[in-house]
Amino acid sequence: MTQMSTLARGGADTSAPSRRSRKGARGPGLSPKAVPYVLLLPGLLVIAVLLLYPLYQMVEMSFHKVGLRQIKAVNPAPADFVGWDNYTQILDSDLFWTSLRNTVVFAVVTVALTLILGTLVGLLLNKLGPKMSTFVVVGIMAAWATPPTAQAIVWKWLFDSDSGIVNWTLNLLPDWLSNLVFGHADWSGHPWFNDTLTLYFVLIVAVVWASFPFIAVSVLAGLKSIPSELYEAAKMDGSGAVRTFRRITLPLLKPVFSVLVVLSIIWDFKVFTQLYLLAGGTVNRDAFNLSLWSYAEAFSSPPKMGLGAAIAVVLTVILLLITFVYVRQIVKTEDDIR
Amino acid sequence: MSPLARRRLGRAALNAAGVVVFLFAVFPVYWMVTTAFKPNDQIFTTSFIPFPSPPSMDHVSRVFTKGVAGHSIWQYLFNSTLVALSAVVLGAVFALLAATAVARFRFRFRTSFLILLLIVQMVPAEALLIPLFTMVKRLGLYDQLLGLIIINVGLTLPFSVWMLRTFVAAVPKELEEASWIDGAGRFTTFWRVLFPLVAPGLVATSIFAFITTWNEFVYALTLISDQGKYTMPVALQFFVGQRSTDWGGIMAASTLMTIPVLIFFLLVQRRMVSGLVAGAVKG
Numbered sequence: 374m375t376q377m378s379t380l381a382r383g384g385a386d387t388s389a390p391s392r393r394s395r396k397g398a399r400g401p402g403l404s405p406k407a408v409p410y411v412l413l414l415p416g417l418l419v420i421a422v423l424l425l426y427p428l429y430q431m432v433e434m435s436f437h438k439v440g441l442r443q444i445k446a447v448n449p450a451p452a453d454f455v456g457w458d459n460y461t462q463i464l465d466s467d468l469f470w471t472s473l474r475n476t477v478v479f480a481v482v483t484v485a486l487t488l489i490l491g492t493l494v495g496l497l498l499n500k501l502g503p504k505m506s507t508f509v510v511v512g513i514m515a516a517w518a519t520p521p522t523a524q525a526i527v528w529k530w531l532f533d534s535d536s537g538i539v540n541w542t543l544n545l546l547p548d549w550l551s552n553l554v555f556g557h558a559d560w561s562g563h564p565w566f567n568d569t570l571t572l573y574f575v576l577i578v579a580v581v582w583a584s585f586p587f588i589a590v591s592v593l594a595g596l597k598s599i600p601s602e603l604y605e606a607a608k609m610d611g612s613g614a615v616r617t618f619r620r621i622t623l624p625l626l627k628p629v630f631s632v633l634v635v636l637s638i639i640w641d642f643k644v645f646t647q648l649y650l651l652a653g654g655t656v657n658r659d660a661f662n663l664s665l666w667s668y669a670e671a672f673s674s675p676p677k678m679g680l681g682a683a684i685a686v687v688l689t690v691i692l693l694l695i696t697f698v699y700v701r702q703i704v705k706t707e708d709d710i711r
Numbered sequence: 712m713s714p715l716a717r718r719r720l721g722r723a724a725l726n727a728a729g730v731v732v733f734l735f736a737v738f739p740v741y742w743m744v745t746t747a748f749k750p751n752d753q754i755f756t757t758s759f760i761p762f763p764s765p766p767s768m769d770h771v772s773r774v775f776t777k778g779v780a781g782h783s784i785w786q787y788l789f790n791s792t793l794v795a796l797s798a799v800v801l802g803a804v805f806a807l808l809a810a811t812a813v814a815r816f817r818f819r820f821r822t823s824f825l826i827l828l829l830i831v832q833m834v835p836a837e838a839l840l841i842p843l844f845t846m847v848k849r850l851g852l853y854d855q856l857l858g859l860i861i862i863n864v865g866l867t868l869p870f871s872v873w874m875l876r877t878f879v880a881a882v883p884k885e886l887e888e889a890s891w892i893d894g895a896g897r898f899t900t901f902w903r904v905l906f907p908l909v910a911p912g913l914v915a916t917s918i919f920a921f922i923t924t925w926n927e928f929v930y931a932l933t934l935i936s937d938q939g940k941y942t943m944p945v946a947l948q949f950f951v952g953q954r955s956t957d958w959g960g961i962m963a964a965s966t967l968m969t970i971p972v973l974i975f976f977l978l979v980q981r982r983m984v985s986g987l988v989a990g991a992v993k994g
Binding site for chain 2 (some may be wrong): 406408409410412413415416418419422423424425426428431434439442444445446449494497498500501504505508509511512513514515516517518519520521522523526527528530531533535536538561582586632639642643645646649650653664666667668671672677681682685686688689692693696699700703704705
């Protein structure tokens with residue numbers, strides 16, 4: 374055996390010069406054409422088994438009734454085919470409309486706020502001196518790095534009804550002002566997490582806080598890549614600050630923005646961890662978004678995996694439609710992909 | 712106002728805005744860390760205590776000794792580290808091979824593969840939870856850290872390949888060609904020439920995958936039921952009781968969980984942006 378392989382290696386070495394001229398032909402053993410496929414195979418297998426097959430299975434399950442007996446490890450019972458039943462059940466449920474509303478309104482508000490705040494901070498970072506800029510970047514890095522579970526917990530603490538710093542701050546407001554704006558002056562013990570609206574308010578604050586740094590740093594990177602000659606030329610031609618921004622900065626940042634918008638929509642559409650923790654699990658059905666609803670149907674007792682899968686399909690279809698825009702943008706800008 | 716004074720004022724306003732942004736970003740983290748070091752009477756209070764006086768190590772030492780849900784926080788830190796490191800090492804091998812294929816070779820289906828990567832990256836992990844849960848259960852991997860490791864390899868791989876391919880592409884081809892001319896085989900060239908040059912990129916990619924796995928919540932929540940096998944994000948919940956929450960303990964644990972991520976973030980911040988927005992940001 375050892376002899377054989379040594380021989381093979383030696384043999385290939387002598388023939389190497391003739392192969393070198395061809396692209397991809399790098400050595401002995403494999404046919405050069407097969408090399409990329411062999412390298413790709415393990416990764417492709419992982420993706421196929423852990424992402425593509427489950428994707429198919431999710432669709433498959435959404436047309437079946439899958440309960441406790443079907444998911445047993447030993448002798449699972451075959452799942453009954455129920456056609457579109459799970460989907461009609463979703464559409465008939467009140468929860469569909471509340472969770473779709475929660476998903477969409479949350480995503481729209483959060484994406485808008487994140488992008489506006491992130492862009493403003495990005496522009497600010499570009500204007501600041503190097504020391505101050507580094508200082509602010511390190512600061513926003515702290516918000517960005519906080520794990521989602523810790524984010525939810527910290528904001529829950531800040532908005533705690535009795536000892537939360539937010540209620541303490543709101544109590545500092547003069548009574549007449551507080552009465553005028555909020556309709557009451559005493560914030561001691563004011564609960565934030567019982568009502569869906571205020572719960573989502575805290576969720577939006579927490580998610581915007583954690584996600585604006587990424588937008589800011591990306592916008593900053595985009596701004597830095599715009600050649601300064603363009604600005605000098607604009608100045609020579611007598612263009613004002615606003616006009617320069619609209620005519621030079623914005624168009625050149627457009628590809629960055631379109632990717633950032635789509636990524637933000639995708640991240641905010643399926644927010645789960647923070648909502649799960651702020652809402653205290655699956656007790657408050659009124660606060661469900663599509664991910665949390667899907668989870669709640671599939672993992673509470675009795676589990677309704679088929680129904681949960683159908684909700685997940687709805688969520689995935691919405692997200693893939695949005696992803697389409699992202700993929701098109703990437704394919705357009707990244708020459709290397711073709 | 713003279714132009715100079717106006718310019719100074721403008722600069723001061725910008726710096727003030729910078730400080731406001733800094734405070735908004737940092738305050739919640741500051742509050743998390745200081746709460747961890749406050750004795751209970753300074754936590755459960757209606758007055759504002761900006762700094763623990765005197766700082767108390769009670770909560771920090773308590774999460775290590777007594778812990779939560781029946782185990783010391785060491786156990787959960789260990790589980791989290793084990794899952795994240797294993798997933799990263801396995802994922803790095805797959806990612807490096809695949810990234811080399813797409814960055815170094817032109818072949819049929821190359822574009823299709825790259826587009827596939829982009830699309831699967833966007834499929835919400837939350838949506839795949841149900842089929843992956845049944846799969847893990849059927850394979851007998853339910854309630855085992857191995858199941859969680861495998862799932863995390865799958866969840867992080869598409870992005871890792873996507874990010875790593877730019878690093879492989881950045882290594883000049885001529886170096887490898889020189890190595891072949893010197894008679895090195897394919898494997899030697901890969902191991903001795905390409906690998907050391909791609910290593911910094913591999914580290915950056917691995918750190919990103921580590922953070923993703925370290926933070927992962929919903930799979931750890933559903934695939935593990937044995938409390939001794941919980942990862943940090945799942946264990947944190949158990950500080951929240953039916954009636955009251957152990958705020959000091961949860962803040963100490965959250966701080967411990969955030970520290971490694973923060974360090975890693977500062978290390979790879981720049982590379983991460985370029986990886987995420989891909990070709991959209993040039994330079």
